[in-house]
Amino acid sequence: MANKGLDSLVKDRLRTWPQSPPGLHPRNRPRHAWLRGRPVADLSACHPFLKVPGSDRLRTLPDGLWLKFAGTPSEPYADIFAVEACGSLQNLLDKRSRFAPSTHSLLAVCPVPWLLAPVDGKDQTPRWRATGVLRHEPVLPVVLPVRDVRVLYALKRDHYAGFARHQVPHAHEFFVPMESITAEGSDSDPALRSLIARATAQNFLGEPEAA
Known part of the structure; x- marks a missing residue:
């Protein structure tokens, strides 16, 4: 029951986070849009999920999921936080095993109802336009290859202290005490x-100018 209460508290807090991960400025450049995929404000609404190609049952549903839509209309992709x-x-x-470095690819699946819904209560732009x-307005789920992954793990304080002393995170992993979120x-x-x-920073001194 304690973990169930913690799960609800975490999702309630994450619903108050903005459309771009905290600490990142919303991208106003075309074809570089952050959107919060999970959790959504409407508890009954569907939401994006992650999966490996060919799987129609096993899905990864993070407590929080942000997608940065990028690329071009002919070759779109998503970076995820x-x-x-x-x-x-x-x-x-x-949970670490689901995001462990692997030779197979990861896909982000965006259901049609989520894409057709407005960004949030303040922005009535349909999400598909905001990407x-x-x-065009989608009639089928949009499936995007995931280019880059960053994961923030929140741990109970004693677990956090032990992990910090004895473990080495992968390059895509970042850790905080549970109270931080x-x-x-x-x-x-x-x-x-x-x-x-820092977790979502680019690996370059500065972004190149758009072509």
Whole structure:
């Protein structure tokens, strides 16, 4: 029951986070749009999920999922930023395995109802228009290859301390104490915003000018 309560608290907090991960400025450039895929404000609404090619049952549903739509209308792709709250070490191992480096690809699936719905209560733009890479209103789910993955794991404080002392994260992994995301107004915490900004930073000194 405790973990169920924690799960609800985490999702309630993540629903208050903005459309772009905290610490990142919303991208106004065409074809570079962040959107929050999970959790959505409407509890009954469908939402994006991750899967491997050919799988129609096994899905990865992170506690929090942000997608940056990029590329071109003919070759779109998504970069993802995920948040996973782990109530136990076994839970951490299970969730880490879903994002472990692999030779197979990962796909982001965006259901039609999610794409047709408005961005949020303040922005009534349909999400498919906000992506910047979809030319027409979708009638089928949009399946995008995932180019880049970053995952933020939130751990209970004793697990966080032990992991920091004895483990080495993969390059795409970042860790915080659970209170960092469950605290009220967590998306405004300067330390968390700074970590997320570093986690999702480009590997270049500056972005090239659009062609």
